[in-house]
Amino acid sequence: MMDNLEEWGSFLKNVDNISEIVKDLKSSDVEVQQKAMEKADCYLAALDEPSRTKVNKTTINTNPPLQPSLRPQNESPENFMKIMERDAEGRRVRRIVQEKKATALKDKGNEAYAQEDYETAVKYYSDGLAELRDMQPLYTNRAQAYMKLGKYKEAISDCEWALKCNERCIKANLHMGKAYLALKKYNESRNCFEKIVEIEPGRKKMMKGYLTQVDLEEERESQEVNAMQEFDKGDGKATTVPQLLEKLSRPSQMSFYYCGGFEILSQAVTDCTGQTLFRLNNGFSIVSSNDMVRSCLLQKTMDPDSLELCVSVLKLWRVICCGNDENQKMLMTCPISRQSIVHLVTSEHVAVRKECLALLCLYSQTPHGRYLAIDNLNVHMLVRNLMACLTNPQQQQEYTAVNILENFAAQNKFRIQLRNVLTDSVIAPFTRILSNISKSNRQVLPSLIFAVGCLAQDDVIRHNFAHDSECWKTFVVAIKQCCACEYREVLYPMLGLIMNLSTVTSPVIQEHAVSLCDCCLGLLRDSDGGVITRATGVLSTVLPQSSEAIQHVVQGDVVRTMRRILKVHATGTGHTASKYAIKTLTVCTAASHLAREELLKSDKKLSILLHLLDSSCDEMVSGNAALCLAHCLELEGIASNLLGTDIVLLLLRHAAGDAKRTAVQQNAAIALGKLCRSEPRHMNKLRELHGLEILHSCMKLIT
Numbered sequence: 149m150m151d152n153l154e155e156w157g158s159f160l161k162n163v164d165n166i167s168e169i170v171k172d173l174k175s176s177d178v179e180v181q182q183k184a185m186e187k188a189d190c191y192l193a194a195l196d197e198p199s200r201t202k203v204n205k206t207t208i209n210t211n212p213p214l215q216p217s218l219r220p221q222n223e224s225p226e227n228f229m230k231i232m233e234r235d236a237e238g239r240r241v242r243r244i245v246q247e248k249k250a251t252a253l254k255d256k257g258n259e260a261y262a263q264e265d266y267e268t269a270v271k272y273y274s275d276g277l278a279e280l281r282d283m284q285p286l287y288t289n290r291a292q293a294y295m296k297l298g299k300y301k302e303a304i305s306d307c308e309w310a311l312k313c314n315e316r317c318i319k320a321n322l323h324m325g326k327a328y329l330a331l332k333k334y335n336e337s338r339n340c341f342e343k344i345v346e347i348e349p350g351r352k353k354m355m356k357g358y359l360t361q362v363d364l365e366e367e368r369e370s371q372e373v374n375a376m377q378e379f380d381k382g383d384g385k386a387t388t389v390p391q392l393l394e395k396l397s398r399p400s401q402m403s404f405y406y407c408g409g410f411e412i413l414s415q416a417v418t419d420c421t422g423q424t425l426f427r428l429n430n431g432f433s434i435v436s437s438n439d440m441v442r443s444c445l446l447q448k449t450m451d452p453d454s455l456e457l458c459v460s461v462l463k464l465w466r467v468i469c470c471g472n473d474e475n476q477k478m479l480m481t482c483p484i485s486r487q488s489i490v491h492l493v494t495s496e497h498v499a500v501r502k503e504c505l506a507l508l509c510l511y512s513q514t515p516h517g518r519y520l521a522i523d524n525l526n527v528h529m530l531v532r533n534l535m536a537c538l539t540n541p542q543q544q545q546e547y548t549a550v551n552i553l554e555n556f557a558a559q560n561k562f563r564i565q566l567r568n569v570l571t572d573s574v575i576a577p578f579t580r581i582l583s584n585i586s587k588s589n590r591q592v593l594p595s596l597i598f599a600v601g602c603l604a605q606d607d608v609i610r611h612n613f614a615h616d617s618e619c620w621k622t623f624v625v626a627i628k629q630c631c632a633c634e635y636r637e638v639l640y641p642m643l644g645l646i647m648n649l650s651t652v653t654s655p656v657i658q659e660h661a662v663s664l665c666d667c668c669l670g671l672l673r674d675s676d677g678g679v680i681t682r683a684t685g686v687l688s689t690v691l692p693q694s695s696e697a698i699q700h701v702v703q704g705d706v707v708r709t710m711r712r713i714l715k716v717h718a719t720g721t722g723h724t725a726s727k728y729a730i731k732t733l734t735v736c737t738a739a740s741h742l743a744r745e746e747l748l749k750s751d752k753k754l755s756i757l758l759h760l761l762d763s764s765c766d767e768m769v770s771g772n773a774a775l776c777l778a779h780c781l782e783l784e785g786i787a788s789n790l791l792g793t794d795i796v797l798l799l800l801r802h803a804a805g806d807a808k809r810t811a812v813q814q815n816a817a818i819a820l821g822k823l824c825r826s827e828p829r830h831m832n833k834l835r836e837l838h839g840l841e842i843l844h845s846c847m848k849l850i851t
Contacts, residue, residue, distance in 0.1 A: 243280075250280035254289065261293055271291040284313035284320075291323045295482040300327040316347050325358060334366040360516065375424035388416045389425040397434045403453040406440060410460040414467045423472045431468070435461060436484045445488035447495065455497045462492070462503035466510055473516050480524040490526050493549075494532040505537070505548040512555035522556065527565040528573050531556075535577035538589070538596060550595045557602035567608045574603065575613065576785040579622045582642075590635050604648055614652035621661040627667040636676055643671075643682035650689040661694035669704045677725075684713060684728040691735045698739045707736060707746040714756050727768055730760060734772040737779040744780050753789055754780060761798040767812055774802060774815035778822055787827030795823065796833040 172180050172187075257272030273290035276283065287310035294303035307324035310317050325340030341358045344351055378386040395824045417423055426432075435441055441461055444454040465485065469476045479485050492504040497510075508530075511517035513809045521530075537549035566573060578600055585593065606612040613619055621647055630639040646664070650657055657664075664686065671683035687706070691698050713729040736743035747754070757780075760773035780786055802816035820839075824831045833839060 176722050186282065241340050246280045246797050247283075250276040250283050250286065253279065254286055256284070257286075257289060257293070261289070261296075264296075266293045266296040284310045284317055287313065288317065288319040288323060291320070291327070295327055295330070298330075300330045303327040318344055318347060318351070318483065321347075322358075325362075326787070329362055329365060332365070332369060334362050337362050364473050364516070366546060369474075371420055371424040371474070372428060372763060375421045375428065377439045378421050385416075385418070386425060389413070389422050389431075390429045392416060393426065393429045393431050393434055396438075396565060399438075401440075403440055403444075403457050405462045406438065406452070407457045410435075410457075410464045414460070414464045417467050420472065423468050423470075423475055426468050427475055427478055427586065432478050432482055432485075435464070436482045442484055445484060445492070447491065451498075453501060458492070458495075458497075458565055459499045459503050462500070462507055466503065466507045469507070470510060473514075476517055476520055480520045484525050486526075488583060490530050490533060493530070493534050498545075501537075501547075502545060505545055505552065508552050509548055512552045518556060518559050518562070522559060522562050525578060527562060528569040531573040532568060532577070535574065535581075538581055538592065539577055546589070546592050547595075549601060550592050552600070554599040557599045559607070563603055563606040563609060566603065567606070567612075570609055570614070571611050574600065574609075575616050575619055579616075579618050582626045583622045585626060585629050585633070585635060585638060590638055593638045594641045597638070597645050601641070601645050601648060604645070611652055613649050614654040615656050617656050617659070620656055620664070624660060624663045624667060627664075627671075631667075631670065637678060639671075640676075640678055641729055643679070643686055647682065647689050650686065650693070653693055657690060658693045660691050661697035662700050664690055665694075665697045665701050666704070669706065669709075671702055672706075672709050679726040680713070681728065684710070684725060684732060688728045688731040688735065690693070691732060695739055698736055698743075702736055702740045702743045702746065705746075707733065707743050710736075711750055713758070721764065722768060723769075726760070726764075729765060730769055730772045730776065734776040734779070737776050744783050747776075747780060748783060748786065753784070753793060758793060758795060758798060761802065761816075762794070770802060771812040771815050774799065774812065778819035781819060781822040781826055787823050787830065790823070791827065791829060796820070796830055796839070797837060799823065800837055800839045 172183065185379070244436050253272045253276035257269045257276065260266070260269040260272060265440060270290055270293045273286050276286045277290070280286070287306040291306035291310070292305040294300070304324050304327045307320040307327070311318035314320075321340045325344075328334075328337035328340060338359060341355045341362070345355050370563065375386070392409060392413045396413070413426075417426060440454075441457065443449050444458040445461060447458075465479055469479055485674065486844045489504060489507060492500055493508070495501045495504065508521070511521040521850045531553065534549045534553050538546050578596070581589065581593070581596065600613075604613055624641070626642060627639065630636070630642070668683040668690075671679055673714055674683070679816045687701065691701065710733040713725055714733075717723070717726045717729075733743075733747070737747060751757075754777060757773045757777045760769055761777070764770045764773070777799075799816045799820040802812050803820055805816075807815060820834075824834060
């Protein structure tokens, strides 16, 4: 095969040489043509020479003097080109036939691979390569089949040839990275995965998983080598773990025998070496295969000795897995541990529940641990049981439960698995907890609300929350309860969650909009600036969904309150509050004639809006300020009141601004058009600023 590939490489080189000769023969430069003819003479002369054996190692002059006399006298450049063209055409036709045969063999190889007949797949791919040596998919497909057969060196060789065909081949780098990892060549494996990121940066997230796997495998091997070295030295600490495991493997002992043994083993494992020796000496299977241990973990027996044994097993698992990724992985491969860990979260025995939560907390604290738990545990039941710990708080364990939930909620895979069971697992228990805020749970509720907010980053989950009527009823009740008891530590994150959820348009939110906005009106008088900001934020997201709520808050003097908030933060501080306030004001003035009149009464020249247009760099603030101004210009006399101000200049600046800020441009153009129609004298100012051309270009945006 190597000789054939070398011949193929030589052929490609000859093709390049011929192409260069043909190009030079067509040159308008006589000197270039002459040199090309001499090269052609040498090439034709070489074709007539008898082939030499490849074994001959004699060193020859690779640049012999040109001998034009060897060219037949009647050979012209035109004839040479015809010969080359016929040769190229013949090769092209043969290649088409070869491609068809190679593709057919590749398809047969793919069928064999799909049927897990990897030997046959390799044969078909090899036959395909005999037809066409530079068909990259045949190399990568055969490499994949070789890997299934454990022939990693052959797989790497095929990947290298695939990269010669296409140096940017992703599959070749991926398969080669996996093959190097299987051969424990970690640096080479990393280089392959990192090369993929260089070629396609968009695959960085995917490659991060492979690179993590390389790190874990290298760490595991290092741990095992070090542990065996310590064991071979006969160090007492290193030999203790295997000896204890041998004693614990004895069947049919009393429960206190195993319980005491597990306690001693937990104390003996003081470092990574002990953890690794536990794994290497089948510690996980010794524990999980013990009938008495299985019985207590599944809570089939509830006597004190069994409960104590259960606690000692959970504690041992935690000690064995703490900081050891490979042990965490091994534990999650045991069916008994996967099943018991979830169920024991709600054990009636306090010590059992505490140790189980501690073990879960251990997994939740690292990306690898979270991945293992999400991939192996029943996520639906786990979340339901964690929420049960929060519904019935006992002995501070609710803090551990909510911490676990908070850590897992940040994982996208975790959220996806909860989509179809959300009401039962999350919404219903969350609603029950929120409807009974008290001194006993007020401290843990902010973390729970934050965890729910993380879950709501998923579009499906956020949609489900937005359409759950009981949840929104509870929000109203909870706000009132927090106000009555001054539970600001709960109120603040809850308003943030409501703001997030109400970005979804929902008939349920519309149904509860009036009562919800009424609560927020009351909060606008709070002494806490953070609460005021978030209450304003809720108004800005809920009001667009309900005209009835808009009329209610306008009558509740919301316009003056929003103007006051904008005036307080006009210096540039409190940017978030300004953003929410101007949006609320814009929504109100869009739907309510009374809102426009109220704004004009408190600010005849709309100075606060002009200030926002002049000073704000935020697209949302300036865009809403322009739109709010456009709404107010529909009132009679407003445009005349604005004579002598910089309104034309300000609006023109935004209408001709950054093309990416299309909403701002549109709103400014609309306001400018209304201004000039309402008061023609503004047109004179527009002409002075040469703004008619700009306004004309924005005319399609003006309604």
